Amino acid sequence: MSSLDDLDPVLTHHIVNSLGWRSLRPLQEDAIEPLMAGEDAILLAPTAGGKTEAASFPILSRMTAERWQGTSVLYLCPLKALLNNLLPRLETYTSWLGRTAALWHGDVTAGQRKRILNNRPDVLLTTPESMEAMLVSANVDHKAFFSGLRTVVVDEVHAFAGDDRGWHLLALLERLQKSVGRPIQRVGLSATVGNPVELLHWLQGSGAGHRVARVVAPHLDASPAAHSATNEPVVDIQLDYVGSVDNAATVIASLHAGEKRLVFCESRRMVEELGEKLRLRGVTTFLSHASLSVDERRRAEQAFAEARDCVIVSTSTLELGIDVGDLDRVIQLEAPATVASFLQRLGRTGRRTGTTRNCLFLALTEDGLLSAAGLLLLWSRGWVEPIVPPPEPRHIVAQQLIALCLQEHRVGDRLWPEWWNGLGPFGQPAEPIVRHLVDEGFLDRDGGMLFVGPEAERRFGHRHFMGLTAVFTAPPQFTVFQGRSEIGRTDPDLLTEEIEGPRKLLLAGRSWLVTYIDWRRKRCYVEPTDGGGKAKWSGLGFARATSFELTRAVREVLLGADPSVKLTKRAVASLAEARDHFMDAVHPGGTLVTRGRCGYIRWWTWAGHRANATLAASLGAVTSPAQRINDCWIRLREDVDPRAWKQAVADVSGGLCLPEVDPRAVKGLKFGEALPPRLAEATLATRFADMAGARTVLEEPTRFVVEAGT
Incomplete structure (x- = not known):
């Protein structure tokens, strides 16, 4: 086993004397050998398990031993807030060795960026979107800047791998590797995931199977006896039913006085409503979500580090590895989308010796109560979702082709696949996309070379192709100002809908009176007012799609299974009501076909949104076209009977x-306009499907409770 003596002596001296550590944690010890040997790795540990140090200490030791020069380490994070939080620690660690670390993202000023370009730091902390902007910028000589690159650390790697930001990240790493002309060590940091080996192979990209790699996760390798000896904190989970945001505010205001509490909500609107109600009850409250200004979000981040006796209300923006210091409580309104997300949030607590990891669930609705109970049932069994990259990222391929031509100015029309080193969808499968980009003018071809065409200039050229660097779509919003101070952004619908009386907004947990709207610049000016404000943000109009596993867990709860957590009397009574409500919709022996109160026939699959969408499309002979897909049931035709069902x-x-x-989904697919329509539709159709879940349901017996026409 490696130890402190295997690290650089200067670094070891400061670990012992400046940090006061007598030894390293198991993850930090086990990571030294593979990382100093240049291996790719995934480092797994529960939240607050010391992953940053497990990666940085051996990499900095290797940097010194091999005399790396220039920007040799990229430290990538999914959130700017996490980067802001990490910078002071990495500045400290690098300074011990006479090295430097710097931050580069959208909030960094032009002056700071210029200093970084003139004096390259040894470690650069950034996001993939900012890294893409550097590659395509005319102001950055990316080949010179990244010429010394040796290692990339991807923090919270699971947050990338499960969506299109992961494909974007992998494609960028391949382009960087091509630019520097050498393999780049890849190190991912994550909390516990369901499929760590697959996640490691995913992170390796084109190097999977060719480079030495390992999963470092001593907490998973340890015996049960070893686990008990590690003084893992006690876990205290409680599920309550409160029925409304107003009641939730009353409960939160009355409990845990004098403690620092972090409340997670599943929407920005709920964050705003709860924040305002807590402030009206005299609770010191801070808010954090993506539509608040940088200053507003920094107040919440600062409260994480310094404040006491307060409540911080947040969406998932504070879920990831920001140092929460002496946080006492986590409270969850309704249920998060995944068990993995719950584990991240639970890990915000229990970081101090003698403290307890805890989470209080406050359900506002019957659906919220069942979702929370189902999620906690899976968690209590030790189940965590596997991280699965979304299939068929054709729109990301189109974006990368345009970005590559912008980066290199001209690319050989037979050489472009080399930039991705055979990485899955970015090789031969991209040929039809290249042809379409040329045919539609996104790319021009001349003399065997590809370069950016007029259509790409027209669609993406605004503000130096800024829209090309982000792979997610944000609906248009108006920026809200009080005088010269930016508060945040709001949905334009709130500024256009017909109302009686003054127009009021709810933002940053306070109500504002709209005094002037600058339609051309998309700005809204406000003054404080006493209550009555509304909060709203539009998405693409789709409800959250629950997975097959979580929906089946809800079915188990309805059939009588209770999660191994504390249930309040209100939760017990509400679960009993829910079980009575769905008594005729669940059966332990399979699925049910019933006639509902609305008169039409429902097939109760309990299969999740994507499996139900797949089943509805596949069984078109017996399913009703006039339905909106949901997680629990599918509407059947009125004339369906057991014989017709069996045939279908x-x-x-x-x-x-x-x-x-x-x-609407096709229009909401970022860069979908750069794809042939049939490929854009096929991309989304593949992602909306759950073939495995659908097959499982079809193999189960189906019981007809009523005959059609009765």
Whole structure:
């Protein structure tokens, strides 16, 4: 086993004398050998497990031993707030060795960026979007800047891998590797995930199978006896039913006085409503979500580090590894989307010796109560979602092709695949996309070379192609100002809908009177007012799609299973009511077909949104076209009977169909306009499907409770 003596002596001296550490944690010890040997790795540990130091100490030791020069380490994070939080620690660690660390993201000033370009730091902390902006910028000589690059650390790697930001990240790393002309060590940091080996292979990209790699996770390798000897904190989980945001505010205001509490909400609107109600009850409250100004979000981050006796209300923006210091409590309104997300939030607490990891769930609705109970049932069994990259990232391929031409100015029309070193969808499968980009003018071809075309200039050229560097779509918003101070951003619908009386907004947990709207610049000016404000942010109009596993867990709860957590009397009574409510919709022996109160026939699959969408499309002969897909049931035609049902199921035995795609979804696919329409639709249809879940349901017995026409 490695130890402090294997690190650089100067670094070891400061670890012992400046940090006061007598030894390293198991993860930090086990990471030394592979990282100093240049291996790729995934470092796994529960939240607050010392992952940053486990990566940085051996990499900095290797940097010194091998005399790396220039910017040799990239430290990538999914959130700017996490980067801001990490910078002081990495500045300290690098300074011990006479090295430097610096920050580069959208909030960094032009002056700071100029200093970084003139005096390259040894470690650069940034996001993939900012890294892309550096690659395509005319002001950055990226080949010179990244010429010394040796290692990339990806913090919270699971947060990338599960969506399109992960494909974007992998493609960028391949382009960087091509630019520097050498393999780049890849190190991912994550809390516990369901499939760490697959996650490691994903992070390796084109190097998977060719480079030495390992998963470092001593907490998973240890025996049960070893686990008990590590003084893992006691976990205290409680589920309550309160029925409304107003009641939730009353409960939060009355409990845990004198403690620092972090409340997670599942929408920005709920954050705003709860924040205002807590302030009206005299609670010192800070808010954090993506539509608040930088200054507002920094107040919440500062409260994390310094404040006491307060409540911080947040969306998932404070879920990831920001140092929460002496946080006492986590409270969850409704339920997060995944068990993995819950584990991240639970890990915010219990960091001090003698403290307890805890989370109080406050359910506002019956659906919220069932979702929380189902999630906690899976958690109590030790189940965590596997991280699965979204399939068919054709729109990211199109974005990368345009970005590469912007970066290199001209790219050989037969050489472009070399930039991604054979990485999955970025190789031969991209040929039809290249042809479409040329045909539609996104790319021009001349003399065997590809370069940015007029259509790409028209669609993405605004503000130096800024829109090309982000792979997610944000609906248009108006920036809200009080005088010269920016408060945040709001949905334009709140500024255009017909109302009686003064127009009021709810933002940053306070109500504001709208005094002037600058339509051309998309700005809104406000003054403080006493209550009555509304909060709203539009998405793409789709409800949150619950997975097959979580929906099936809810079914188990309805059939009588209780999670191994504390249930309040209100929660017990509300669960009993929910079980009575759904008594005729669940059966332990399979699925049910019933006639609902609305008169139409429902097939209760309890399969989740994507599996139900797949089943509805595949069983078109018996499913009703006039329905909106949900997690629990599918509407059937009025004339369906057991015989017709049996025939329809037999007809799909040869293969399932992909779901139909809502035109709004195609319009909401970032860079979808750079794809042939059929490929854009096929991309989304594949992502909206759950073939495995659908097959599981079809293999189960189906019981008809009523015959059609009764």
